[in-house]
Amino acid sequence: MLxxxxxxxxxxxxxxxxxxxxxxxxYTHPLSVFSHTPMAQRVSAGLDLMHRLAKDYEKPEFGIRGxxxxxxxxxxxxxxxxxKSFCRLLRFKRFSDNTQVLEKMKHQPxxxxxxxxxxxxSTLLRDTVQVLLRDHKVLITDWTDARxxxxxxxxxxxxxxxxxxxxxxxFVGPEVNVISVCQPTVPVLAAVSLLATQGxxxxxxxxxxxxxxxxxxxxxxxxxxxTTKRFEWFENNVIxxxxxxxxxxxxxxxxxxxxHSGFVAMNxxxxxxxxxxxxxxLIRGDxxxxxxxxxxxxEYNAVLDMPAEYYLDTIKAVFQDFALVNGTWYKDGIxxxxxxxxxxxxxxxxxxxxxISGAGQTRAAHALCTGIPKDxxxxxxxxxxGHYGIFAxxxxxxxxYPVVRDFIxxxxxxxxxxxxxxxxxKEAALQVAAAPSIRASAKRPARRSSxxxxx
Numbered sequence: 001m002l003x004x005x006x007x008x009x010x011x012x013x014x015x016x017x018x019x020x021x022x023x024x025x026x027y028t029h030p031l032s033v034f035s036h037t038p039m040a041q042r043v044s045a046g047l048d049l050m051h052r053l054a055k056d057y058e059k060p061e062f063g064i065r066g067x068x069x070x071x072x073x074x075x076x077x078x079x080x081x082x083x084k085s086f087c088r089l090l091r092f093k094r095f096s097d098n099t100q101v102l103e104k105m106k107h108q109p110x111x112x113x114x115x116x117x118x119x120x121x122s123t124l125l126r127d128t129v130q131v132l133l134r135d136h137k138v139l140i141t142d143w144t145d146a147r148x149x150x151x152x153x154x155x156x157x158x159x160x161x162x163x164x165x166x167x168x169x170x171f172v173g174p175e176v177n178v179i180s181v182c183q184p185t186v187p188v189l190a191a192v193s194l195l196a197t198q199g200x201x202x203x204x205x206x207x208x209x210x211x212x213x214x215x216x217x218x219x220x221x222x223x224x225x226x227t228t229k230r231f232e233w234f235e236n237n238v239i240x241x242x243x244x245x246x247x248x249x250x251x252x253x254x255x256x257x258x259x260h261s262g263f264v265a266m267n268x269x270x271x272x273x274x275x276x277x278x279x280x281x282l283i284r285g286d287x288x289x290x291x292x293x294x295x296x297x298x299e300y301n302a303v304l305d306m307p308a309e310y311y312l313d314t315i316k317a318v319f320q321d322f323a324l325v326n327g328t329w330y331k332d333g334i335x336x337x338x339x340x341x342x343x344x345x346x347x348x349x350x351x352x353x354x355x356i357s358g359a360g361q362t363r364a365a366h367a368l369c370t371g372i373p374k375d376x377x378x379x380x381x382x383x384x385x386g387h388y389g390i391f392a393x394x395x396x397x398x399x400x401y402p403v404v405r406d407f408i409x410x411x412x413x414x415x416x417x418x419x420x421x422x423x424x425x426k427e428a429a430l431q432v433a434a435a436p437s438i439r440a441s442a443k444r445p446a447r448r449s450s451x452x453x454x455x
Contacts, residue, residue, distance in 0.1 A: 049279050060302055086156045087144055094137075118306070186318050212361050222356055
């Protein structure tokens with residue numbers, strides 16, 4: 001019933017939102033008589049803000065049309081290379097008529113970015129993809145809004161997510177390098193573990209960024225909610241059926257609008273301040289700041305519905321049973337054993353100020369992947385970065401990305417030459433002493449340095 005009420009409210013608000021948008025333009029257009037009335041700019045700003053608060057936000061586009069490679073701008077085309085009921089595998093194909101650049105791009109590493117299925121669309125990783133394209137061939141998982149998937153497609157569980165990741169890895173081939181951001185770190189590690197257990201190839205490198213590998217460590221408000229509420233509470237309070245006006249009518253989902261409410265409730269003061277600053281920017285005529293606000297919230301406010309089975313499986317397996325770290329996760333009767341991974345290199349990345357995945361939660365992968373040689377496991381803390389800062393924005397571009405790029409390049413060399421002295425120093429800077437156990441990692445202070453660490 002709640003979902004139907006929300007859809008009714010959204011339909012009722014739509015004309016008011018459009019009216020506010022049109023009226024805002026009347027008060028700023030130079031040929032309009034309203035633009036010459038007292039406080040016209042303030043009235044226009046208020047109407048514009050009203051429009052943005054009431055409008056419905058659709059899934060944004062990646063919109064990546066070009067990228068700089070070796071100082072040369074090359075064209076980028078978005079292609080669907082594999083399509084499943086609940087996900088599309090996208091490739092960002094680069095084109096150039098510069099033969100030298102084209103030859104270089106052919107030999108660059110291939111990266112599969114596994115985007116989160118946790119509320120926002122995969123376009124949240126637009127900056128991640130844009131930067132990676134400078135030095136890599138890039139593919140990304142584009143998860144489908146569950147409200148658009150017909151009931152005939154069946155259910156989608158956490159183990160189905162794992163199966164999708166395995167299929168995508170097989171599709172790309174042995175040269176693949178996998179980057180998982182936030183939520184998918186857990187199912188990606190499970191998928192690769194199962195591939196290793198079954199004797200299949202595993203990715204050349206695994207980069208895991210800000211994910212709840214072991215959610216017991218430095219628990220955040222997200223972890224506390226999952227552990228303080230009984231499993232039945234989630235099933236009874238956040239799961240609803242999709243209304244009849246969508247293709248997935250009748251499917252049980254965790255609705256996007258409820259997830260969005262949760263996102264905002266984590267930092268209400270910050271969002272209120274941001275909207276007020278937007279109002280002031282419009283009054284001052286600061287178009288650049290106003291546009292930055294629009295771009296951020298066009299992405300932030302666009303949310304998708306998650307399949308109920310997948311969401312509830314994640315709550316139980318990741319945040320209540322800690323199945324991965326306790327060794328109690330089975331898929332099709334096969335135990336998930338990260339210790340069976342032996343040939344992949346591992347890099348974990350955490351943000352110093354991450355309030356979603358706490359300190360040590362991602363780094364815990366090192367204590368699980370005991371089959372990977374110590375000289376192929378690394379950790380990096382991004383100083384001053386929150387959760388989003390490790391994969392988007394200045395800290396991602398200037399701090400995290402160079403580490404990721406060099407890590408992937410180093411482990412994709414077919415015949416690496418003996419490193420020079422400066423390369424040895426750089427390698428040493430990327431390694432730190434291994435922590436003796438997960439319990440020891442949990443005792444680390446909240447604030448950490450930006451030095452890298454080997455586990």
